[in-house]
Amino acid sequence: MMKYILIILLIKLLFLIINKNNMLNILFQNMMIMLLIFFIVNYSYIKLNMMDFYAIYYDFGLDFFSFWMINLSIWIILLMMLASLKVVKYKNFLFLFVVNLMFMLFFLVMSFSVLNLLMFYIMFEASLIPTLFLILGWGYQIERIEAGMYMMLYTLVFSLPFLLMMFYMYHMSYSLDIEYLNIKKLNFDSFLYNFVMMIFFVKIPMFSLHGWLPKAHVEAPVSGSMILAGVMLKLGGYGIYRLMFISENLMSNYMMSILVFSLVGSIYLSLVCLRQVDMKSLVAYSSVVHMGLVIGGLFSLEIIGVQGAFLMMISHGLCSSGLFCLVNMFYERSLSRSLIINKGMLSYCSPMMMMWFLLCMGNMSAPPSLNLISEIFLLMSLLSLTKFLVIILMLFLFFSSCYSLYLYSYVCYGKSLFLYSFTSFSVREFFLILMHLIPLNLMILKIDIFY
C-alpha cells in the first residue's frame, strides 16, 4: 500500500519539474490511468469479509471496502480532469488545478487505506481543504464564499469534539489502531458515542445536518461537485463503517432512532427534490436522499446491509457524478441551470438524451444499473429488522423514483425555448458520460467481485 502513496507523492514532484502548461492535463490523465491499472492488478485477489485486511504495511491496509473506494476515487479524479475542459482551454490556473487534484487524491487514498485512527482523522479533515480551494478558486458566483464557509464550519464544529473523543478513547485503551478498537469494544454511553458518530453524519450528510451540501454543490465548479458527490460523501459512510462497532452495548438502542430518523428525512428530502427548479441542487438533494438509505443499511447491523451500503456508495458515486457532468454540459451551452430554460432538449441532440435517460434510470435504481442490486440488499436488511419499516420504504422508493423521472421528463420533453446557439456535444463529452455509464450498467454482470 505504501508504494502507491509514494508513487502519488513522486507524481507531484514530477509536475513541479515539468511545469509545461500545454500537455499537463494529458500527462495527468495518463499517470492516473497507469496508477489505476497497477492498483487493480496488484490487489485484484482481494476477496474478503469485513475487517479482513490485506497488504498491511506500517499503518496502511486494505479490505474490500477501502480497495473499491480507492479505485472509485482515482476513477472520479481522472474524470474530473476530463470534465473541466474550461480550465485547460483558457489556462485558468491549470498547474494549480492539477496539483490540487493530486493533493486531493493523496489525502483520499491515505484516508481510505490508513488503519490508525488519528491518521484517519487528519486525512479526513485534510481532504476538506483542497475541496474548499476548488470551490473558492474555480467556482462561478460570489456566493461561493458563503458556501465555503458553510462547508468548513459545518464539518469542523463536529470534528473537533471528535478529536477530543479520540484522545479519550486513547486514554481508555492506549491504542488508536482501528481494528484493535473494534475488537476491544469500548464502554461508552450514548452521549459520547454520538460525538464519535456525528462527524460522519455531517460528512455523509444525514438529514438535518445537510445544510452545507446543496450550497456547496451549487457554487462549486463541475470538478468540485463531482468529487463532493463521488467520493467526499463516501468518506463519511466509510468512517461510520470503520467506527460503528467500537461499542456494541448501546447499538440496539441507538441504531433504531438514527435509522428511522434518516429514512424519514430521506422521504422529506425527496419531496424537497420534487419542487426544485435548479438542476444542480436537485441532483445534490438526491444524493442526500441516497445517503439516508446508506445510513439505514449500515445501522441495520447486518452483513448484507453493510454490503448493500457499500454497493450503494459505489453506484451512487458513479451515477451522481455523471449527472453533475451532464448538468454542467447544459450549463455551458445555455448558461443556466434552471429546468425551465433547459427543457425540451430532445430535439437538439437525441443521443445525449439517451445518456441522460440511462443516468436518471440509474438514479431511480432501475434494472440494469448497480443501484438496483444495492437497493435490493438494503431493503432485505431493513425489512428483516422490523416489518414496520415497509411503509417508510414504500414511500421512499416511490418518491425517489418520482424525482428522477421528473428531472428526466422536464429536461427532455416539453416545449423548448429556442436556443439558437446550441452546439452539439463533442466526443470528449460522450466519452465522459460513457465512462460513468459503463461501470454503472455493466458491473452487474459480474457482481461478485465486490464482496
Add this chain to the structure above:
Amino acid sequence: MKLLIMLIFYFILMLSTLITLSSHSWMIIWMMLEINLMSFIPIIMLSKMINNHTFLFKYFIVQTISSSSFLITITLMWINDYSLNIFNTNFMEIMLSLSMILKMGLYPFHLWYIEIMLNLPWMMFFLMSTWQKIIPLTIISFFNENTIIYMTIIISSMISSIQGIYQNNLRKIFAFSSINQTSWLTINSNMSIYLMIMYMLMYMMILFSIINMLNVNNFYYINNLYLLNNYHYLMKLFLFLNILSLAGLPPFMGFITKIISIKFLIFNKMYLITSILIISSLMTLFFYLRLTYTSMILIKSKFNPLMMKKYSKDFSYKSYFFNKLNFMMIMITILSYFSLIIMTLFDLY
C-alpha cells in the same frame, strides 16, 4: 551607530529571557523582567514606523505595576521563609498569577494589550505576541494550578474568539488571535514547561511567516490583502496555507500544537477546559477563514509595478519571490505540510 544600539538591545532582550528560563532565584527572575522591559521599549522607540510615542507610557506603566506587585509577592515569600507562616501561600500564588496575567494581557486586563498592539509596527507586534510572553509563562509554570488561571484561560479564550469575529483591522485580528493562543500557551505551561516550549516554537514559526508577509507589503486592513493579486499566485497560496496552519487545521503544523496539548489535557482529565478551548479555537477559525478568502479566490490580473511601488516599502518584483525571507517562509510551509504526516506515521505525538 543606530544599528549597534539596536543590536545591543536585541541582545539584552534575548539574554534576559534565556536567563529567566535557567534561573533558580525569584530575585533574578524579577530583575530579568525589568531588564526585558527596559530593552523592549528602546527597540520600539528606535523603529522608524512610529509617530507618536504616547502608547509607550501606557505600556511602561502597566508593565511596572505588574512587576512591582511581583516584587512585593516575592518579598512576602521571603519573609515567610524566615519566620513562621504569617501569610497564606495560596494568596501568594494568586498574587503572582494575577501579576503575570496582567503582564501577558489575558482577560481581566486585556484592554491595554489590544490598544498597544494597534500602534506597533509588524515586527514589534511579532515580538510582543511571542517573545515577550516567554518570561511570564515560565513564571506561571513554577507554581501549582489554581482557579484564577483556569478562569482567565476559559474567559479570555472565549472573549478573544468572539470579539475577533467582527474586526476589519488586521492588527486587531492578530491581537485577538494572539490572546487566544496565549490562553492555550498558559494552560500548557501550567501542565509542563516543555509543552509550552514546543507550542511556542511552532507558533513562532507559523506566525513569523505570516507577519513577515504583512510587514513587507504594509498591510493593515483586510481589504489590503486583495493587493496580493498583483503577485505571483504562489505567494497567495503560501499565505493562505500559513493562516490555515495558524488556525490549527489538520494537515498543517499548527495542528501538532493542538494535538500535543489536547492529549496532555485529556490524559490529566481536564475535560471542561479542553472542550472550552476547542470551541474557542473553532470560533477563531471563523476570522482566520475571513483572512484566507482574499487569497483563495483566484483572479487573473495583470502585474502592475507602479501600483506595487506605491503600496510597498522597497519593492522589486524579480528579487521578491526568491529572496531569503520568502525562501524561509516557503520552507516553513512545506515543512508544515509533511511534518504532521511523518509524526503520526511513526507515533511521535
